[in-house]
Each structure stands twice: as structure tokens, then as C-alpha cells.
Amino acid sequence: MGVRKLNPTTPGQRHKVASTFEEITASKPEKSLLAPLKKSGGRNNTGKMTMRYIGGGHKRRYRIIDFKRDKHNMQAEVMTIEYDPNRTARIALLQYKDGEKRYIVAPAGLNVGTKLDAGKGVTPEVGNCLFLSEIPLGSVIHNIELQPGQGAQMARSAGSYAQLNARDGKYAIVKLPSGETRMVMVTCKATIGSVSNGEHSLTRSGKAGRSRWLGVRPRVRPVVMNPVDHPMGGGEGKSSGGHPRSRKGIPAKGYKTRSKTKASNKHIIERRKK
Numbered sequence: 001m002g003v004r005k006l007n008p009t010t011p012g013q014r015h016k017v018a019s020t021f022e023e024i025t026a027s028k029p030e031k032s033l034l035a036p037l038k039k040s041g042g043r044n045n046t047g048k049m050t051m052r053y054i055g056g057g058h059k060r061r062y063r064i065i066d067f068k069r070d071k072h073n074m075q076a077e078v079m080t081i082e083y084d085p086n087r088t089a090r091i092a093l094l095q096y097k098d099g100e101k102r103y104i105v106a107p108a109g110l111n112v113g114t115k116l117d118a119g120k121g122v123t124p125e126v127g128n129c130l131f132l133s134e135i136p137l138g139s140v141i142h143n144i145e146l147q148p149g150q151g152a153q154m155a156r157s158a159g160s161y162a163q164l165n166a167r168d169g170k171y172a173i174v175k176l177p178s179g180e181t182r183m184v185m186v187t188c189k190a191t192i193g194s195v196s197n198g199e200h201s202l203t204r205s206g207k208a209g210r211s212r213w214l215g216v217r218p219r220v221r222p223v224v225m226n227p228v229d230h231p232m233g234g235g236e237g238k239s240s241g242g243h244p245r246s247r248k249g250i251p252a253k254g255y256k257t258r259s260k261t262k263a264s265n266k267h268i269i270e271r272r273k274k
Contacts, residue, residue: 003199016206019199023090025112026080029063030093033103037062037086039215057215060085066102067143067151069129069189072119074098078112088158090196105143105156107193118189126193132164132172133186139164142195144174145188152191159198164190179273222247
């Protein structure tokens with residue numbers, strides 16, 4: 001996996017930094033694991049635009065990803081590493097011994113032909129899915145469950161990973177990609193290794209059109225709006241908008257919006273680094 005800078009034959013390529021896609025081994029997805037993906041264009045069920053800057057973009061189909069890894073103690077072989085337009089990470093197609101095929105989020109360093117497993121008593125190797133009670137302390141992990149059997153919810157984007165620091169009774173202490181240290185039940189599962197496509201953060205689109213292909217419309221700065229549209233709008237000429245705040249007036253820097261009575265607060269040992 002890597003990135004490449006293009007020869008600037010056009011203005012749009014002058015600052016473009018693109019992925020090499022060298023790890024991808026298949027150009028067409030598995031048809032049985034595709035699902036339709038409808039776009040809202042930022043509009044709700046009555047047709048009213050409730051989210052701005054969304055619309056257009058290339059047509060996509062969703063790849064059904066196995067976040068639960070609930071086929072325990074049945075070996076699977078990695079058939080392909082594929083591109084997924086719906087996420088920043090690469091995906092891997094697994095074929096189990098019984099013939100079933102499933103997609104997973106591909107960890108870094110996974111190769112075609114590798115044998116993977118999940119469940120109790122599995123060796124803690126890259127791509128294998130284990131319970132937190134069985135993963136060696138200090139291991140780098142991703143695709144972590146928040147509730148047992150719910151499916152992976154944390155550390156799923158390109159290049160992200162968490163670290164298993166300790167175990168205390170029925171809880172494991174995990175340091176998350178944000179820097180937050182949190183308790184997770186040891187009966188939750190996680191996958192060994194870090195997520196693939198770690199160089200994703202180094203890419204640059206090079207032109208506005210590539211954002212439109214992704215369904216992202218141009219964003220208007222608050223300071224150029226009218227006072228009726230935003231608290232930071234208005235003023236004669238070019239004027240700064242005062243204290244940074246949202247459209248609804250909530251301060252943008254340092255104002256805590258998390259509920260102090262949230263049930264999961266008791267599981268957070270250390271808040272994320274600012």
C-alpha cells in the first residue's frame with residue numbers, strides 16, 4: 001500500500017496525491033454480497049433538506065460486511081483484497097470451508113491465501129477474531145465490539161487501531177484511536193492487527209470535482225452568510241464572525257456537549273486528548 005504524486009499535466013493533477021491501489025487483487029465485487037444503496041441528497045421523508053452540502057455523487061452498491069465474525073472455529077481462506085467505495089479501508093473476501101463467502105474489513109498486511117479463524121482458542125495472529133479475554137495484553141487490535149455479539153463498532157476506518165492495555169475482572173481496558181481509555185467487557189470480540197490503507201490520510205483530491213464524485217457539495221463559510229442565516233454572518237466588508245459557533249449558536253471551541261449523566265460515562269477511564 002502506498003501513495004503516488006501525479007505528473008501535473010492538468011491543473012487538477014498539480015497537487016493530487018492518489019493511492020496506488022497496489023494491494024487490490026480483484027476489480028469486480030462478489031455479486032452475492034452486494035446490496036442497493038439509496039441516496040437521500042440530505043432530504044428527509046417530506047422532501048425538506050435537513051442536511052446541507054450533500055447530494056450528487058457516483059452511484060454505489062453496498063458491500064455487506066461481516067462485523068460479527070460469528071462463524072466460530074471454522075477456517076476461512078482470503079480469496080481477494082478489494083476496494084470498497086463506502087469506506088476508507090480495503091475489504092477482504094473470505095471463503096469458509098462450507099463454501100460460504102463473507103467480506104471483512106481487511107487488516108494491514110493481510111495477503112491472498114492466508115487462513116483466518118475466529119472464536120475461542122484461536123491463535124492471536126493478524127486477521128483472526130478473538131474475545132478480549134484471550135487476546136495477549138499490549139496487542140494492537142481493531143474492529144472492537146461495544147456490546148457482546150453486537151458487531152464491531154470501534155477502530156474500523158483506514159489505518160486505525162486500538163491497544164489492549166489491561167484486564168480487570170469482567171472488563172478489559174482499551175486505549176482507543178482517539179486517545180480515550182475505556183473499559184470494554186471481556187466477552188466482546190476484536191480482530192488482531194490494524195486496519196489497512198493507512199496512507200489514506202496522505203491522499204489529496206487535487207480538485208473540487210473529486211469531492212462531487214463522493215457526493216459532497218461545496219460548503220459555504222459562516223462569515224460570508226447573512227445574519228439571518230448564521231450567528232457569524234453579516235458585517236460591513238470582510239469581518240470576522242466573532243466567537244466561533246454553530247448555526248444554532250453552540251460554541252465550537254471547548255464547549256462540552258456530552259451529557260454528564262450518560263450511562264457509558266462510568267466506563268471511560270480517561271477522556272480523549274485534545
